[in-house]
Amino acid sequence: MKTYEKSAGFFPVFERKSGPAKDATHYCPGCGHGNVHKMIAEALNDLGLIDRSVFVSPVGCSVFGYYYFNCGNFQAAHGRAPAVATAVKRTNPQAIVISYQGDGDLAAIGTAETIHTANRGENICVFFVNNAIYGMTGGQMAPTTMIGQRSTTTPHGRIEALHGNPIRMAEMLATLPAPTYIERVAIGDSKHIMKARKAIRKALTIQAEGRGYSFVEIVSACPTGWKMDPVHSRDWLIEEMLKVFPLGVFKDESENRDENSWLRRCDAYDPAKVDEYLDRLKSTLGDAAPVALTNDLHCKFAGFGGQGILTLGLLLSQIGMRAGQHVSWFPAYGPEMRGGTANCSVNVCGGRIGTPLVDTPNLLVVMNQPSLDAFADQVIDGGTIIIDSTIVEGRLDSTRLRQVLIPATAIADEVGTAKVANVVVLGALVAATDCFPREFCEDTLRAAIKKRSLVDMNIDAFGRGYEFVKNAR
Amino acid sequence: MAEKTALDVPFMEVNSELCKGCQLCLAACPKSVIAISEKLNSSSYHPAFYTGAECTGCGLCFYACPEPGAIRVYKP
Numbered sequence: 159m160k161t162y163e164k165s166a167g168f169f170p171v172f173e174r175k176s177g178p179a180k181d182a183t184h185y186c187p188g189c190g191h192g193n194v195h196k197m198i199a200e201a202l203n204d205l206g207l208i209d210r211s212v213f214v215s216p217v218g219c220s221v222f223g224y225y226y227f228n229c230g231n232f233q234a235a236h237g238r239a240p241a242v243a244t245a246v247k248r249t250n251p252q253a254i255v256i257s258y259q260g261d262g263d264l265a266a267i268g269t270a271e272t273i274h275t276a277n278r279g280e281n282i283c284v285f286f287v288n289n290a291i292y293g294m295t296g297g298q299m300a301p302t303t304m305i306g307q308r309s310t311t312t313p314h315g316r317i318e319a320l321h322g323n324p325i326r327m328a329e330m331l332a333t334l335p336a337p338t339y340i341e342r343v344a345i346g347d348s349k350h351i352m353k354a355r356k357a358i359r360k361a362l363t364i365q366a367e368g369r370g371y372s373f374v375e376i377v378s379a380c381p382t383g384w385k386m387d388p389v390h391s392r393d394w395l396i397e398e399m400l401k402v403f404p405l406g407v408f409k410d411e412s413e414n415r416d417e418n419s420w421l422r423r424c425d426a427y428d429p430a431k432v433d434e435y436l437d438r439l440k441s442t443l444g445d446a447a448p449v450a451l452t453n454d455l456h457c458k459f460a461g462f463g464g465q466g467i468l469t470l471g472l473l474l475s476q477i478g479m480r481a482g483q484h485v486s487w488f489p490a491y492g493p494e495m496r497g498g499t500a501n502c503s504v505n506v507c508g509g510r511i512g513t514p515l516v517d518t519p520n521l522l523v524v525m526n527q528p529s530l531d532a533f534a535d536q537v538i539d540g541g542t543i544i545i546d547s548t549i550v551e552g553r554l555d556s557t558r559l560r561q562v563l564i565p566a567t568a569i570a571d572e573v574g575t576a577k578v579a580n581v582v583v584l585g586a587l588v589a590a591t592d593c594f595p596r597e598f599c600e601d602t603l604r605a606a607i608k609k610r611s612l613v614d615m616n617i618d619a620f621g622r623g624y625e626f627v628k629n630a631r
Numbered sequence: 632m633a634e635k636t637a638l639d640v641p642f643m644e645v646n647s648e649l650c651k652g653c654q655l656c657l658a659a660c661p662k663s664v665i666a667i668s669e670k671l672n673s674s675s676y677h678p679a680f681y682t683g684a685e686c687t688g689c690g691l692c693f694y695a696c697p698e699p700g701a702i703r704v705y706k707p
Contacts, residue, residue: 183698
């Protein structure tokens with residue numbers, strides 16, 4: 159006895175839809191996506207994989223995959239599904255991860271992700287639904303649109319000289335050494351469909367057995383975009399599309415790959431090893447009991463490239479980290495190593511940090527004039543601006559901000575090198591905010607500065623900056 | 632020999648509310664035992680229906696149908 163019916167791989171009810179047919183998909187009549195969805199859901203359920211599967215939906219008509227598949231779901235930015243799938247797989251090696259994409263998503267917007275994910279041989283399945291058009295947005299030309307094929311952006315048909323040739327992704331990816339299995343199938347007649355079903359099951363089995371990357375291209379119909387009725391669209395697919403996109407297996411290394419072929423790659427990305435590395439990073443700063451933070455700091459540090467602006471941000475972050483606080487450091491700089499402008503955002507907070515960006519700082523450090531001009535207005539009322547008065551001639555006439563002037567570069571020259579001006583500023587910052595005790599900061603600096611010969615000079619610079627501000631009060 | 636019961640006979644059935652009337656099941660059916668209703672469903676489609684005899688339970692209409700819940704096929 160056998161019953162063909164809606165697979166348990168689908169949710170019983172599709173919450174997406176309003177209206178009478180609540181359990182129907184949002185797809186147009188005759189759309190190939192529904193067929194592919196059915197085969198994937200059936201395979202995941204039959205192979206016993208559904209409970210550990212993660213379906214990554216793309217942008218395109220199949221963006222709502224997460225309303226249908228009764229498993230873990232992600233919805234990726236346009237074209238980035240294989241990158242998201244890579245992350246899911248590497249952080250959850252036991253998960254069965256599916257990157258489901260259309261031709262606009264996979265072959266145009268996400269070409270880079272597509273190729274590099276295949277090239278790394280990630281142990282995932284990519285199901286590529288190729289209907290030769292941008293379906294969701296109304297039928298524009300896609301990379302897979304065929305020569306002569308009309309679309310809204312090629313109303314007289316695609317022309318090779320103007321638009322290039324359709325891209326054959328399966329053939330292209332088959333030239334790479336890493337992929338395990340690459341096949342092109344079609345949702346044409348029943349024979350094609352049953353072959354497609356087999357290919358999908360094979361790809362999922364390969365992943366479940368840890369044998370590596372599979373890519374199944376599924377040539378599919380878009381009756382609405384093609385302006386045809388569903389039955390005619392399947393005929394047209396068989397007659398026209400299969401000439402340009404021939405069916406077949408382009409690569410099959412599944413017999414030559416075992417579980418270890420992928421695990422060897424996966425080992426390098428063991429999450430435990432990443433944690434271990436981060437712990438090691440922490441421990442190089444020396445163990446310390448948590449130190450209370452007086453006020454959350456949301457800082458912007460800005461100046462010329464080469465002044466040590468980014469390092470200043472890192473040092474404060476390390477002090478906060480060693481104190482057991484939440485920290486973030488986010489740099490922004492131009493291509494110049496020196497002479498350009500650089501800034502970084504630093505958060506040091508008692509609680510979790512939502513975003514590493516600091517758009518409205520409560521503390522601004524400026525080490526050149528353009529930075530003062532650019533960022534002073536962003537500081538919140540009652541905030542503090544620390545200005546390297548050796549370099550910055552401008553002063554604020556604002557009373558809404560606290561202004562701390564310190565000739566950091568001149569002090570650094572006295573210490574021995576202008577390079578430690580950033581550490582002079584750090585001393586001034588700690589003195590001006592009383593964020594952490596002086597000794598605690600100095601201990602952290604001793605651990606954080608890698609070159610032992612430079613430790614004393616930096617401690618000196620820090621102390622002078624600190625004293626300058628304390629004495630000026 | 633026992634009399635044939637309903638469970639000994641293969642059949643297909645269409646959930647007429649979920650059917651979008653694309654007719655791909657008609658094209659896929661080797662026995663041509665599926666037809667299109669003259670009535671409209673609540674979503675304004677003419678749904679497919681089983682004409683009532685000679686279904687072999689092959690399941691091809693099920694895989695031809697893009698809609699997960701629209702067709703059910705029973706094969707003894």
